[in-house]
Amino acid sequence: MSGHENESPLPGTAYVVPPITITASAQSTSAIRVIWGYLAGGGHTGSRVKWGVAGGPTEGEFDVPISSLTYIVSGLNPNTEYLIQIFGLKGGEVSPISKDAQAKTHPAAAVPSSPTNLSATPSKNTMALSWSGPADASNYKISYGLAPSGAVIGSATSVAAAHTVSGLNAGTHYYFDVRSSNNVGDSAPTRITRQTLQVPATPVGLRATPTISTLEIQWFAATAADDYVIRYGIEPGGAVNTLTTRLLREALTNLNKNTLYFVEVSARNANGESSPSRITQRTLDGPPLPPKPGPLVVLDTFDTVRVSWATINQPGYEVAYGVLSQYPQVIARYETEHLTWLLRYLSPDVTYFIEVRAFNETGYSAPSYATVTIGPDRTQPRNLSNPGRTFNEARLTWDAPQDASYLIDYEITCPGRPVVRTSVREYLATGLIAEQEYRFTVQPRRPEGPVPALSAVIGVVTHDFVPPIRVTALKLTPSTPGNALLSWSASQDNVGVTGYEVRRNAGSWISVSGTSYPVSGLGSSDVFDVRAKDAAGNRSLSVTTTFTNGAAAATSS
DSSP: OOOOTTOOOOTTOOOOOOOSEEEEEEOSSSOEEEEEEOOTTOOOOEEEEEEEETTSOOOEEEEEETTOOEEEEOSOOTTOEEEEEEEEEETTEEOSSOEEEEEEOOOOSSOOOOOEEEEEEEOSSOEEEEEEOOTTOSEEEEEEEETTTOOEEEEEEESSSEEEEOSOOTTOEEEEEEEEEOSSOBOOOEEEEEEOOOOOOOOOOOEEEEOSSOEEEEOOOOTTOSEEEEEEEETTTOOOEEEEESSSEEEEOSOOTTOEEEEEEEEEETTEEOOOEEEEEEOOOSSOOOOOOOOOEEEEETTEEEEEOOOSOOSEEEEEEEEGGGTTOOSEEEEESSSEEEEOSOOTTOEEEEEEEEEOSSOBOOOEEEEEEOOOOOOSOEEEEEEEEOSSOEEEEEEOOSOOTTOOEEEEEOTTSOOEEESSSEEEEOSOOTTOEEEEEEEEEOOSSSOOOOOEEEEEEOOOOOOOOOOEEEEEEEOSTTEEEEEEEOOOOSSOEEEEEEEETTOOOEEESSSEEEEEOOOSEEEEEEEEEETTSOBOOOEEEEEETTEEEEEEO
16 A cells, blocks of 8 residues: 655646645554544545555545544554555545555554464365454464375465465365464464365377368367367467367367467366367468368168268378267278278177368368268077977078178087087087987177177977887796785886886886886786886886786786
8 A cells, every 4th residue: 555645736737635634643453543634625525544554455445524534443453554544525526645644553462363264265276265363463374285284385474364375286185274463473273174176187189180271189088077278379479369169179270371380278167277288280381272072972781881972083082980979089090092982890789970081282171071870780690490309419500690791601519519610501410418408509700800790599408209128027026925026127228218117907107216126915816017218208118927826927018
């Protein structure tokens, strides 16, 4: 705050005059009384009082009616030199100069209390602090560091109950200590911990493709970015042009040929901007750029796309493609002198973007653009079936895939069996076990490059319709009165005998695991039947023996 009492008005002009006398004296540690006076007849209607720390900005002002020529300025800091200025008022006019005085508040008698209500408002690299201070504080001392208790990074002093700390790192936790201070000493600190706002990361991969009058710039996405700010101009010291975009590319146009430009790209969100990524690039010096190729015509067939265009012939064309959801990332770029190109080995159920640019020695034209969606995968064998099977064989047949491109042959696999390859669309599996389930997979084989074909799977259960051979040597051997042992020779089966069944006097069949069966309670005449069975439920012809008065005779039935 500077004084005006030595300034002179413009000669020959009428103006409101300031006071001619002024005195200022300290009343306490926080108040100063000021008294002033005017020449008679000045027509003043009031006075304007302004004050502030000597050498600092104005901290306050107050208008006093002409009936009072004194005012007590309160709320001041102890032991502090203040400049008081009095301006004359006359209606709505203010004197152009003031009458000034300085006074120093009384020193404090004790250390001030600590600040209260400390708050912090962050930006990406600043922290705005504010607090409530005691009346006996002359100023405030601020220090800060990395939370929770890192070394002090910086410090500052403020006569106001507010201060903004700058030069901080984004997304970082800091502590801030504020102490009240006066001529006696410093209070204990009041601490607050806050994090600066997290802005996006700096974009990476910034690159520029020049022509004689444009720069095509691209970069990779930055985490948490809402959009991007582009600044560019002639290097060095040129005027800065600014653009914003939500895309990951931008064309800078209307540039001078053979001129060096700087380009900066920063990521931005609601918290602010990242630090910029910066490059320099010179525009080209040569013939005009070729025109943009005509509209693209795309024809897709399974995993291939034929793209064609019409234009005035140019030295060459660049064809680029990629997955649309990942635009502008490119899978591959190709150069050709023709007006068509075949893209191969594309994935099913994926939408691709295609860009075609003409180029010459100066650079590349603007791109022609198209999208195409590849249909579902049709590489699976169709109608895989098992039209015939026995207890040890299974016949498989199938139709070729709808998409038979790149097909070499078929590979048939089954757990526990050798891998078989065939170029025909059928296969006979032999050497199987009856009543077993087999899982066959038919996989079309393709060369490296295209996406592997889909396989087809079928489950087959073998049959067994052949019954066992009937038993032989059936006999009944008495052991004790009324008891005997029925026995026979083992049967045979194409797969295997699993057991036997015995029946007495046309009663119910009884399952027997071995080749004998004890009987009791023999009467004067009993008839016994025996037959073999296998796992498929096939049963042999039965063999019969009749026991009469202690003798037995076997017959077949």
